[in-house]
Amino acid sequence: MTTSSPVSVISNRLHCIDDAVPLTLSVIIPFYNEASVITECHERLIAVLNTIKGHCEIIYVDDGSTDGSRQLVEQFSEDNVSLRYIGLSRNFGKEAAMSAGLEYAQGSAVILLDADLQDPPELIPSMLDKWQEGYDVVNMQRIKRQGETWVKRFSAKCFYKVLNALSDIDVPSNVGDFRLLSREVVLHINQMPERNRYMKGIFSWPGFNQTTLPFVRDARFSGETKWNYVKLFGLAVDGITSFSIKPLRIATILGCAIALWAFIYGMVIIIKTMIFSEVVSGYPSMMVVQLALGGIQLLCMGVMGEYIGRIFIEAKHRPLYLIQTVIDQPAVQAAQIYEKSA
Structure with a gap:
């Protein structure tokens, strides 16, 4: 059943019930014009989720794509994994897209994953192992950033040092949006009312039991990054001013x-x-x-x-985002379990 949202849902073209099957894991993938990589990302992610015990869902959040990414995602169909497509009414930015995904995620554990495959889906089982050990937040720290210039790596290092020197909270260095959050942490994040959202700081603010796993970040599988230096500078200013005076x-x-x-x-x-x-x-x-x-x-x-x-x-007090379309595709096995229980 599609969950309620504080924003307007203009069109819900396929509404299916699979709440009877508890969700173990929700994977949120925000994307914007990723037609060249979204299919490869889906295939690699499905291969990983098929090895995980429990019911999983993938939430694709389309941040106003114009290159055919939406059509590709709408064609995805899986037997063992529930799929949900959320189409925003325009490009609101990645922070808003991630917030939309968190509002709709129902899993006991929630993982945010970029569609560009710089963050390997194959690390998800290791993240779940840490979650099962009792950690509420599993941070994925990039010990090596392949495919990036030394200028970007150096500027990122300086930014985290300045941010932690000025911020009232500890934001883990070289930890992006790729991380696991427990259901309790997600509920607290969804209650935060601010419109100016720097998600790396928001993820760190609740605290709880945290651990960090190092990994080597891959270069983009295909396409070009949407984050130029102007946008990165604006994001840095947002991070500093959102969490410190x-x-x-x-x-x-x-x-x-x-x-x-x-x-x-x-x-x-x-x-x-x-x-x-x-x-x-x-x-x-x-x-x-x-x-x-x-x-x-x-x-x-x-x-x-x-x-x-x-x-x-x-x-x-404007809404953080507006949703135009929500499409649910429950897993075939989940639907069969629901029919038997009914």
């Missing part, structure tokens, strides 16, 4: 330090002029100081603007 405090401290320095420097000039009769000079140096102060002021205003902008977005 330290940038505002740094701006305050910086302002106080500059004001104190200006007062001391002014007193030195007065003393040198009145006592030692020195002529005040140094027009170029004063221009440099003024330009530096102007740059710092604009930087502080920009920091405040980032927080004010987030307040503005939150105050509008």
Whole structure:
């Protein structure tokens, strides 16, 4: 049965009942224009899920694709695994797509997986082993990032250091969206009301029992990444401002330090002029100081603007996403079990 959602469901073209069969695992795959890889991703994932005991489901969240990815996903059909297709009304971004998948996931364990196959589905059994040991969150840490430039690897390393230095929570370094969450953690995440979502921080915020598994991240199977450096910079700003007010405090401290320095420097000039009769000079140096102060002021205003902008977005209370289509395809074996129980 399709679960209720806080957003509008415009069309539900295939509505099937398979709630009678408890779900062990939900795998959420958000995608946007991944026609060149989505079929390979599905086949590899199904091969892994067929080895897992218990009922599994795959939730494909289409973030407004325009390249035929949707048509490919709608053609998928499996005997042992339930499939669910969620089509958003437009491209809302990956954070919103993952949130939509978490709202619909019903498994006792939930795994988020990118469609580009950089995160190998073959690691899912190891993640489930840790979950069965009692861990609520299984973080997958990238010890090697194949197919990425040294600039991107270096910038990512610097970002995690800055984020953890400023953030009030500990965000695991080099851990992306690929991770396992227990049902309890997912329920808490779904209750978070914020519209400005940095999911890596949201995944870390609940806490609970966590463990980390290292793995080598593969290069993209096909296609090109949707994340350019501009988008990555915006995501980094979202991560810092969503989980810390330290940038505002740094701006305050910086302002106080500059004001104190200006007062001391002014007193030195007065003393040198009145006592030692020195002529005040140094027009170029004063221009440099003024330009530096102007740059710092604009930087502080920009920091405040980032927080004010987030307040503005939150105050509008718009939904995080809109769903246009939901299609359920229950597993054949699950349907047979339900018919026998009925």
